[in-house]
Amino acid sequence: MEELQDYDDKICKLGEELGLDWYPINYEICDYKAMIGAMAYTGMPTHYRHWSYGKSFDRIQTEYGLGMQGLPYEMIINSNPSIAYLMTENPMSTHLLTMAHCVGHSDFFKNNRMFMETNADNVIDRFKAGGRRIQKYMEDPNIGIDKVEKIIDACHSIKYQVPRTPGIKREHNRFLEDWERDVIHIVEQNSLYFVPQALTKIMNEGWAVLIHEKIIHMLDLPTEYHLAFIRLHNQVIRPHLGRVNPYHLGYKIFKHIEDKMGFQACLDARLSHNDETFIKAYLDMELCNELNLFSFAFQKREAVHRITDVSGENSWRTIRDDLIKNIGL
Numbered sequence: 641m642e643e644l645q646d647y648d649d650k651i652c653k654l655g656e657e658l659g660l661d662w663y664p665i666n667y668e669i670c671d672y673k674a675m676i677g678a679m680a681y682t683g684m685p686t687h688y689r690h691w692s693y694g695k696s697f698d699r700i701q702t703e704y705g706l707g708m709q710g711l712p713y714e715m716i717i718n719s720n721p722s723i724a725y726l727m728t729e730n731p732m733s734t735h736l737l738t739m740a741h742c743v744g745h746s747d748f749f750k751n752n753r754m755f756m757e758t759n760a761d762n763v764i765d766r767f768k769a770g771g772r773r774i775q776k777y778m779e780d781p782n783i784g785i786d787k788v789e790k791i792i793d794a795c796h797s798i799k800y801q802v803p804r805t806p807g808i809k810r811e812h813n814r815f816l817e818d819w820e821r822d823v824i825h826i827v828e829q830n831s832l833y834f835v836p837q838a839l840t841k842i843m844n845e846g847w848a849v850l851i852h853e854k855i856i857h858m859l860d861l862p863t864e865y866h867l868a869f870i871r872l873h874n875q876v877i878r879p880h881l882g883r884v885n886p887y888h889l890g891y892k893i894f895k896h897i898e899d900k901m902g903f904q905a906c907l908d909a910r911l912s913h914n915d916e917t918f919i920k921a922y923l924d925m926e927l928c929n930e931l932n933l934f935s936f937a938f939q940k941r942e943a944v945h946r947i948t949d950v951s952g953e954n955s956w957r958t959i960r961d962d963l964i965k966n967i968g969l
Contacts, residue, residue: 644726647736647859654855655743659907662746663760664721667739675727676700678715682834686768688826689775690792713872714738718749718837720760733868736861737852744851747910748844754836754914763833770826777819791820795827800838802831839968842915846890849877850898850906853891879931884963889931893918896927915967919960928956935962 648667655662670678680697681687703709713734716724724742726735749755759766774792778785816824837844856869877888897905909918934950935958950959 643732644735644739648739650859651736651740651743651855654858655740655747655851657858658851658854658903660743660747660851661750662722662743663719663750665716665724665739665742665746666721668723668725669728670725671728672704673701675712675715675725676704678725679712684717684767686764686771687830688767688771688792689778690796691789692796713876714741714745716742716745717763718746718755718758718760718833719763720750722746722749723764731868733861733865734872736859736865737856737869737872740852740855741848743855744848745844747851748840748847751911752836752840752843752914753912754840758833758836767830770830774823774826777823780819783819788823791823792827795824799827799831800835802828802835836914839914839916842884842886842890842893842967843910843913843918844890845887846892846894847906847910849873849887849891850894884966892927892931893922896924897922916964919964919967923960923963925953925956928959933959933963935959 644667676697679700680693687693700709713730714724714737716722722742722745724738726738730738749758749760774788777783777788813821853873856866856873861869877885877891879885879888894906894909897909909922913921929952933956
């Protein structure tokens with residue numbers, strides 16, 4: 641704990657030197673089972689009660705036990721202060737990458753325009769209050785669990801079909817009972833909190849990788865820590881065959897911006913863009929060629945996927961636009 645605190649102080653000092661501005665971060669030390677629980681509840685410890693979270697926990701735990709999936713190195717909540725998790729099974733080198741990575745995420749949460757209406761200052765209390773109200777409806781003998789779950793099930797089936805632009809409001813169905821309207825509102829508000837993360841996945845992860853790389857190199861770690869960091873960092877940003885690794889793509893675009901225009905241009909870009917505008921503005925032919933990007937489509941007659949375009953002078957814009965069509969889903 642003393643070593644973690646010492647490195648946390650150093651990481652924060654270096655983050656300030658880079659010109660970052662983030663929410664204070666509270667780290668929770670947990671074992672792998674608590675991390676699975678955090679994953680099942682999408683990182684939010686005060687989520688309302690619903691059977692789908694228990695199902696998610698059971699699936700993740702089973703797949704983890706069978707070696708079918710690993711657990712995330714980091715998980716951080718967009719709140720003020722931010723809440724991040726450090727898993728006891730990980731070595732110190734992984735904790736250091738995670739802490740530096742979380743500084744990047746928290747800086748992004750605080751400064752990117754897509755998160756302006758997520759109300760990070762009171763999000764924990766808001767989720768907690770919503771959970772209490774839903775529990776109250778479940779315990780009400782005139783309502784009960786079955787009726788509440790029926791409403792939540794319906795809401796979950798379309799929970800991300802909400803306005804993607806901050807500030808848009810919609811009318812409410814006048815035939816709903818007050819408690820039904822409240823449950824729908826709770827689920828909708830929770831969905832609106834998560835939408836910006838879907839719209840900025842590439843940017844957010846790329847920014848956090850760029851920041852953890854800079855901070856770790858500035859820390860001047862002991863050799864055993866630094867070698868372990870290099871190995872883990874390379875695993876995080878490696879390209880994935882046949883699909884986009886958001887860590888890799890976001891990091892490469894930010895590095896491209898830094899190489900061409902300097903780090904201040906990266907700081908400016910992280911303020912105003914989402915993934916769509918970020919890729920549109922900065923993914924050029926040079927970077928498309930470097931990343932070996934291509935487009936592919938499913939051929940119904942042959943029942944196979946075939947490459948339709950490879951990056952080149954006349955096709956890189958098509959590849960970029962095809963990529964934009966498949967982000968933020």
